[in-house]
Amino acid sequence: xxxxxxxxxxxxxxxxxxxxxxxxxxxxxxxxxxxxxxxxxxxxxxxxxxxxxxxxxxxxxxxxxxxxxxxxxxxxxxxxxxxxxxxxxxxxxxxxxxxxxxxxxxxxxxxxxxxxxxxxxxxxxxxxxxxxxxxxxxxxxxxxxxxxxxxxxxxxxxxxxxxxxxxxxxxxxxxxxxxxxxxxxxxxxxxxxxxxxxxxxxxxxxxxxxxxxxxxxxxxxxxxxxxxxxxxxxxxxxxxxxxxxxxxxxxxxxxxxxxxxxxxxxxxxxxxxxxxxxxxxxxxxxxxxxxxxxxxxxxxxxxxxxxxxxxxxxxxxxxxxxxxxxxxxxxxxxxxx
Amino acid sequence: xxxxxxxxxxxxxxxxxxxxxxxxxxxxxxxxxxxxxxxxxxxxxxxxxxxxxxxxxxxxxxxxxxxxxxxxxxxxxxxxxxxxxxxxxxxxxxxxxxxxxxxxxxxxxxxxxxxxxxxxxxxxxxxxxxxxxxxxxxxxxxxxxxxxxxxxxxxxxxxxxxxxxxxxxxxxxxxxxxxxxxxxxxxxxxxxxxxxxxxxxxxxxxxxxxxxxxxxxxxxxxxxxxxxxxxxxxxxxxxxxxxxxxxxxxxxxxxxxxxxxxxxxxxxxxxxxxxxxxxxxxxxxxxxxxxxxxxxxxxxxxxxxxxxxxxxxxxxxxxxxxxxxxxxxxxxxxxxx
DNA sequence: TTTGTAGATGTTAGCGCTAACATCCCCCAT
DNA sequence: ATGGGGGATGTTAGCGCTAACATCTACAAA
Numbered sequence: 018x019x020x021x022x023x024x025x026x027x028x029x030x031x032x033x034x035x036x037x038x039x040x041x042x043x044x045x046x047x048x049x050x051x052x053x054x055x056x057x058x059x060x061x062x063x064x065x066x067x068x069x070x071x072x073x074x075x076x077x078x079x080x081x082x083x084x085x086x087x088x089x090x091x092x093x094x095x096x097x098x099x100x101x102x103x104x105x106x107x108x109x110x111x112x113x114x115x116x117x118x119x120x121x122x123x124x125x126x127x128x129x130x131x132x133x134x135x136x137x138x139x140x141x142x143x144x145x146x147x148x149x150x151x152x153x154x155x156x157x158x159x160x161x162x163x164x165x166x167x168x169x170x171x172x173x174x175x176x177x178x179x180x181x182x183x184x185x186x187x188x189x190x191x192x193x194x195x196x197x198x199x200x201x202x203x204x205x206x207x208x209x210x211x212x213x214x215x216x217x218x219x220x221x222x223x224x225x226x227x228x229x230x231x232x233x234x235x236x237x238x239x240x241x242x243x244x245x246x247x248x249x250x251x252x253x254x255x256x257x258x259x260x261x262x263x264x265x266x267x268x269x270x271x272x273x274x275x276x277x278x279x280x281x282x283x284x285x286x287x288x289x290x291x292x293x294x295x296x297x298x299x300x301x302x303x304x305x306x307x308x309x310x311x312x313x314x315x316x317x318x319x320x321x322x323x324x325x326x327x328x329x330x331x332x333x334x335x336x337x338x339x340x341x342x343x344x345x346x347x348x349x350x351x352x353x354x
Numbered sequence: 355x356x357x358x359x360x361x362x363x364x365x366x367x368x369x370x371x372x373x374x375x376x377x378x379x380x381x382x383x384x385x386x387x388x389x390x391x392x393x394x395x396x397x398x399x400x401x402x403x404x405x406x407x408x409x410x411x412x413x414x415x416x417x418x419x420x421x422x423x424x425x426x427x428x429x430x431x432x433x434x435x436x437x438x439x440x441x442x443x444x445x446x447x448x449x450x451x452x453x454x455x456x457x458x459x460x461x462x463x464x465x466x467x468x469x470x471x472x473x474x475x476x477x478x479x480x481x482x483x484x485x486x487x488x489x490x491x492x493x494x495x496x497x498x499x500x501x502x503x504x505x506x507x508x509x510x511x512x513x514x515x516x517x518x519x520x521x522x523x524x525x526x527x528x529x530x531x532x533x534x535x536x537x538x539x540x541x542x543x544x545x546x547x548x549x550x551x552x553x554x555x556x557x558x559x560x561x562x563x564x565x566x567x568x569x570x571x572x573x574x575x576x577x578x579x580x581x582x583x584x585x586x587x588x589x590x591x592x593x594x595x596x597x598x599x600x601x602x603x604x605x606x607x608x609x610x611x612x613x614x615x616x617x618x619x620x621x622x623x624x625x626x627x628x629x630x631x632x633x634x635x636x637x638x639x640x641x642x643x644x645x646x647x648x649x650x651x652x653x654x655x656x657x658x659x660x661x662x663x664x665x666x667x668x669x670x671x672x673x674x675x676x677x678x679x680x681x682x683x684x685x686x687x688x689x690x691x
Numbered sequence: 692t693t694t695g696t697a698g699a700t701g702t703t704a705g706c707g708c709t710a711a712c713a714t715c716c717c718c719c720a721t
Numbered sequence: 722a723t724g725g726g727g728g729a730t731g732t733t734a735g736c737g738c739t740a741a742c743a744t745c746t747a748c749a750a751a
Contacts (some may be wrong), residue, residue: 023737034701039739049699064494069470070410071737074706079407081471084451088436090650095432099425102453106460111471114421114451116439123443133406134418134448157401241633270637296578300607302639313427360707371731376709386729408707411736695750702743713732721723 022065031059042067073135082323083113083131085124086142091239092295093265093312094142097164100316101140108324110137119205121145128154138323140164140316145207160326162319165210167336174326174334176319180210180292183308183341184217185224187262187290190306190343192225193352196260196288200233202247202272204264208239211264214292218262239264244271252279252287259287260349266291266298269305273348288349292341303347310341359402368396379404410472419660420450420468422461423479428576429632430602430649431479434501437653438477445661447474458482465491475660477501477653482544497663499656502547504673511663511671513656517547517629520645520678521554522561524599524627527643527680529562530689533597533625537570539584539609541601545576548601551629555599576601581608589616589624596624597686603628603635606642610685625686629678640684647678 024042028035033052040048041056048056059065073079084101086094098114105112113131117124124146131139138160144151152168155161163175191199201218204211219229233255237247244263248271252258261276263269269291273283281287283303291298294309318337361379365372370389377385378393385393396402410416421438423431435451442449450468454461461483468476475497481488485506492498492510500512528536538555541548556566570592574584581600585608589595598613600606606628610620618624620640628635631646655674 021737025737035737036702036739037700040700043739047699052699066466066469066494068411068472068737070407070416070472071706072739073407074405074411074708075737075739077706089426089439090429090432090436092427092429092432095427095429098451099427099453102426102451103455106452106464109467111450111452111467113448114435114439115448116436116443118440127443129403130446130448132403135405135407157403241637297634297637300578300634301637358707362707372707373709373732374730377730380709384729389729405707408736409709411738412707412709414736693751696748698746700743700745703741705740706738708736710735711733713730715730716728718726720725 021068022063024065024067027056027059027063027065030063031056079135079137080110081113081134081136082110083115083134083136083139084142085115085117085127085131085139085144087117087119087145089114089116091267092297093293093310096312097142097316097319100313101320102316103313104317104320104324117145119145121150121207125150125154128158132157138162138327140319140323141166143208143210160323162323162326164315164319167209171336172334174322174336176315176322176337176339178210178310178315179338179340180213181217181220183292183310183343184214184262185221186341186343187292187306187308188218188221188225190345190352191260191262191288191290191349192221192227194288194350195352196350197227198255198257198259199227200230200251200255200258200261201235202237202244202251202261202263202268203234204237204239204243204268206236214264233258237264237268239268241267241271241274244268245275246271248272248275249279252276252281261287261289263289263291265293266295266305266307269307269348270297270301273301273303273305284348284350290349294344298344299346306346306349307344308341309344311339315339358405359400361402361404364393364396364400364402367400368393416472416474417447418450418471418473419447420452420471420473420476421479422452422454422464422468422476422481424454424456424482426451426453429634430630430647433649434479434653434656437650438657439653440650441654441657441661454482456482458487462487462491465495469494475499475664477656477660478503480545480547497660499660499663501652501656504546508673509671511659511673513652513659513674513676515547515647515652516675516677517550518554518557520629520647520680521551521599522558523678523680524629524643524645525555525558525562527682527689528597528599528625528627528686529558529564531625531687532689533687534564535592535594536564536597536599537567537588537592537595538572539574539581539588539598539600539605540571541574541576541580541605543573551601570595574601574605576605578604578608578611581605582612583608585609585612586616589613589618598624598626600626600628602630603632603642603644606644606685607634607638610638610640610642621685621687627686631681635681636683643683643686644681645678646681648676652676 115127142164167175237243291305291307298305361372452464479501504512574580628642628644635642
């Protein structure tokens, strides 16, 4: 490594004390214009860059954040990350991105390492940790905002999507379209948002005087393959099913494919709904009826909340709930059926 | 902020010197089993976490990397990021993710701030900087690996996709299928990979004894909307076009939609090809013929290369070229036409 | 003239760790 | 006994910066 230019080098070069250099790089006003320019010239000459590490040690501020997601290659999370990073950049913060790859142990380990890196804030998306572990892992973390997850203790902020509402909207839409034999591809069992969606599903079923039929709620991986598999199984076991509500759009696309492969017409024989409204949803055949979740906005909101916590503007934890929006496309029949 | 537990606290608690604690947390062998346990107990008692910052200052190693992409929400880049982060995690490194949002100034600023954060390595994807600025910005950076970009000076490593080959494979396939009136939706003009693709396109055209027809090469935004717009314009101006080669799959999907909207049958009237083979490509109607770029692998390769540089295993810069692979689907007619 | 005062600059002491060297103690070979 | 050696532990001096206080100069007010 080529030896780093330090503040002392600049000071010597400019013929001042290192403290004056420090003042210049930090824009302090107590420096005369003449020396300011002299120091600046020395900085440029030497190509000096202050060491963020040394600065952090001295100030106890790292201007660094952690964002933890199960998987950035999932468009749901990459949009969130984009939103977070956008606001963070404007606030002059850098973001550590960590993927847990759906592995709780890795999540723990990542949280641990972010702690050592001394991030000033943490945004944790869709944690797969149970309440106890999560609470414990967060104990030593400073400002934290959860996305799509809440803790029973009301002391940590969260940005949530009203999945229950979303599921209800979808079920109501499906029922209005005349379908009575619904099934639910429920997604991963460790996900809290699954519980919320399932609850909305059940309640809407009950409201429509439809029986619960728990056998038609099936866990699956939150992917195209997961949806394909679960849909195939479900449709084979219960041929009378005429509507598949899916955990998210990826699962729905899988369901679409499985249904088509089994010779079902879409949406005449089987209606399919997704969730999230990722780009894909509008582009498959038939285009998916889904529930739009403003993901970028979710990231922005979470970051703004985190920002407040970091600055101590609002020490009390907040809960923001974002309503999703029904988007009707051709994968469900029109209500006039 | 609750006062941080330091190594001195642990030392006092365990009745040893701070140096012994340091030895324990670093797994040095020169500590007797008895004190090791005593120190470990103190660490657990106090919930001590070593300060990465202080450690970095003392050791001059940050165990931190920077990854710069135009936009993580683009699946092309999010897959790369996933690959990079996967390998980085295994090597116990954390990754700063930065989006440039296609803005060269922001790219510069981000590179600058990563320098201050003292990342040990940098992976820069599809830089939008011109050669001079890029070279300058990289001067002070330690290990660097470029993705989808190379510099005339051969002193910085890069992982590249053989776009020229890919474009040639696609053109050959199209020509074999009997099409003669090709057009090219060429993507953003600032992109270096666009140049490579265009070159492959031209060469393959020449090899097939087809005229170059530069008017049928059209720039467009690398998105569905960009493809839609450019395809509409091109198909209206030149109704005889019977094949659209597209910059990437997103553009191709837009082209698909535009062609359909103009009443063209796919692929009978117009064949369409994409590039990259993102998940979407297989899921649209008709499924896209495309060229698969192993994105995750690209990230993994880049990270491995970076790793070698960081460890000084190979100080000489390397150029890795990854060949893409033709994937034939229904958006192009079979050669037997 | 003396003193006060404010602005510009310098000095010192950390921030929390590790590298490098110093010390101590116990046991063994002589 | 006695010196030597090696394993266990301690001491000291930074890493590159900033906070806090100290100093110095010049000039205005008394």
